[in-house]
Amino acid sequence: MNYTEQFQSIIERRRSNRKFDPNVIVPDDVIKRSLERAILSPNSSNMQLWEFYIVKSEEKKKKFVSYCLNQSAAYTAQQFVVFVTRQDLWRKRAKWNIERIKESADGNPENLLIKRGLDYYGKLMPITYFNDWLGISGCIRWLICTVVGLFRPMMRFGGKADQRVMVHKSCALAAQTFMLSIAAEDFDTCPMEGFDKVRVKRELNLPRNAEINMIIAVGKGTDKGIWGKRFRVPYQEVVFTV
Ligand SMILES: Cc1cc2nc3c(=O)[nH]c(=O)nc-3n(C[C@H](O)[C@H](O)[C@H](O)COP(=O)(O)O)c2cc1C
Known part of the structure; x- marks a missing residue:
C-alpha cells in the first residue's frame, strides 16, 4: 500500500x-x-x-x-x-519556547528569525494570553482589534472565550x-x-x-x-x- x-x-x-x-x-x-x-x-x-x-x-x-x-x-x-x-501554563510555555530558540541560535543571536522568535514569545504571547480578574485586558484587546480592524485585516482576538x-x-x-x-x-x-x-x-x-x-x-x-x-x-x- x-x-x-x-x-x-x-x-x-x-x-x-x-x-x-x-x-x-x-x-x-x-x-x-x-x-x-x-x-x-x-x-x-x-x-x-x-x-x-x-x-x-x-x-x-x-x-x-x-x-x-x-x-x-x-x-x-x-x-x-x-x-x-x-x-x-502560558508563561511557562512561552519561556520554554524562548529557551529552545536561544539554544537554536547557534552563537548567532542577531539572526532575524531568532529575533522574531524571541519577540513573538517574549512580547506577543503575553499580549495574547494575559488576563486580569476584571477582564479589562480582554476588553482592551477587543477594542484595539475592532478599531484597527476598520482599516486593515486583523486577527480578531479579545476575551477569554x-x-x-x-x-x-x-x-x-x-x-x-x-x-x-x-x-x-x-x-x-x-x-x-x-x-x-x-x-x-x-x-x-x-x-x-x-x-x-x-x-x-x-x-x-x-x-x-x-x-x-x-x-x-x-x-x-x-x-x-x-
Ligand atoms: C468531541 C466529541 C465528543 C463525543 N462524545 C461522545 C460521547 O460522549 N459518547 C459517545 O458515545 N460518543 C461520543 N462521540 C462520538 C461521536 O458520536 C462520533 O464520532 C460520531 O457519531 C461519528 O461516528 P464515528 O466516530 O464512528 O465516525 C463524540 C465525538 C466527539 C468528536
Whole structure:
C-alpha cells in the first residue's frame, strides 16, 4: 500500500466503538506511542497548552466510568486518556519556547528569525494570553482589534472565550492524532464529551483555568460496539469553492 492508501485505510478503520472486548489488553506501548504522535500535532504558536492523563488503575477507572455517566464506551474501556487544556501554563510555555530558540541560535543571536522568535514569545504571547480578574485586558484587546480592524485585516482576538477556543482547537487536534494512531495500531477509541467536568477536574487535581477537552476510551472494539453505518452529510452540502 502507498501512503495514500494506508492513510485512507486508517481513516476508515477509526470508528467510535462503544463496546470493547474485556479480554484484550491494550499494551501500554500502544498508548505511549500514540500520545507521542499526538504531541506532534499542530498547535497554536507551538505553545502546547495541553496535558494528557492516562487512567488505567481499576480504582481510578471505576470512578471515571461514573464520571462518564456509565456510558457503555466508558464501562467497557481498558484505559482512558483525558485530554486537558492548560491555558494557565502560558508563561511557562512561552519561556520554554524562548529557551529552545536561544539554544537554536547557534552563537548567532542577531539572526532575524531568532529575533522574531524571541519577540513573538517574549512580547506577543503575553499580549495574547494575559488576563486580569476584571477582564479589562480582554476588553482592551477587543477594542484595539475592532478599531484597527476598520482599516486593515486583523486577527480578531479579545476575551477569554477566544483564548479558550484557541487552546481547545489545538487539544482536539492532538486527540484526533491520538485516535488515528490507535486505529493504526489496530485498537479502537471512543471520544466522549458526556462526562462530569467538575468531578473529572477534581479527581485530576487540576487548577481552575484548566479544562477537560475530551475523554477518550480505548480498547479492542467489537462489532457490537459499532452502532450503525457511518452517515455523513453529503460533500456538496458542506464543501464550497469560493
Ligand atoms: C468531541 C466529541 C465528543 C463525543 N462524545 C461522545 C460521547 O460522549 N459518547 C459517545 O458515545 N460518543 C461520543 N462521540 C462520538 C461521536 O458520536 C462520533 O464520532 C460520531 O457519531 C461519528 O461516528 P464515528 O466516530 O464512528 O465516525 C463524540 C465525538 C466527539 C468528536
